[in-house]
Amino acid sequence: MKSLQELEEIRNKTRESVYLRKDRAGIRVVVGMATCGIAAGARPVLLAFLEEIKKRNIKNVTVTQTGCIGVCRLEPMVEVYLPNQEKVTYVNMTPDKVSKIVSDHIVNGQPVMKYTIGVDGR
């Protein structure tokens, strides 16, 4: 059984990296989590981002939620914000699109155009 004591170890281990991160401009991954997004499958998409970010040990990414982005038929939608770059909106998201977005866009700064609202949302 997991014990609360283990959290103390995690705290000590994590503290340093958390402070490091505060100094760096962060990347934000924002998932639409209104009724439309959740019904269309936003939860597994969000969890896939967490999984991929943890697997690659990427430190400066925050995953968070927003309400209805406004084009419910294209849900699940995900917005990715890189510092000093324009927001990129991905549509019709599925968990298996996530690893490409993380490797191409979040790690290498190249948006995956074919999944974006400009291409897939037409």
Place this chain on the structure above:
Amino acid sequence: MEDLSLHILDIVQNSISAMAETIRIAVMEDDTNDRLTVLVEDNGRGMTEETVKKALDPFYTTRTSRRVGLGLSLLGAAAEFCGGSLIINSQPGKGTSIEVWFPMSNIDRPPLGNMTDTIITLIVCNPDIDFIYEHSTPGGKFVFDTRLVRREVQDIPLGEPDILEWIRSYLSEGLNEIRGGA
């Protein structure tokens, strides 16, 4: 919505919009009375009696971006469809509680789904809100409280991958236990 855990994720968004700081989610699987009850209780801004009356109407919403609000009405309809019901209790300035129950054995009852994924998603997206999750079955009761986690990790955000992983194992182990280790 495919299952109740997604409905729960959805209606908790109302508590978040209502600026709740603490949200309690309770799932009760009561075999004796053939009832599956879900309770979502928050200390958000609450609603007036008049707003409560309108809250189940799909053509009512507080947001200004569009004129429909489906979350609560979808859950209410799902419950009524198989003979259950949804009740809203709310007081302005105090908070809101939503109680919905389903006849457990009804063939049309949506499955409970993955509560661990719902709780993890809520914590990641709302690291500053406290969540209390209680789940009881004939096999026992499991309680998870982010305030206890916060006490241990202090200033480290709950969204840290290592903390989330701990929470995920804690939830799955706890839920397994009250399900008879299945």
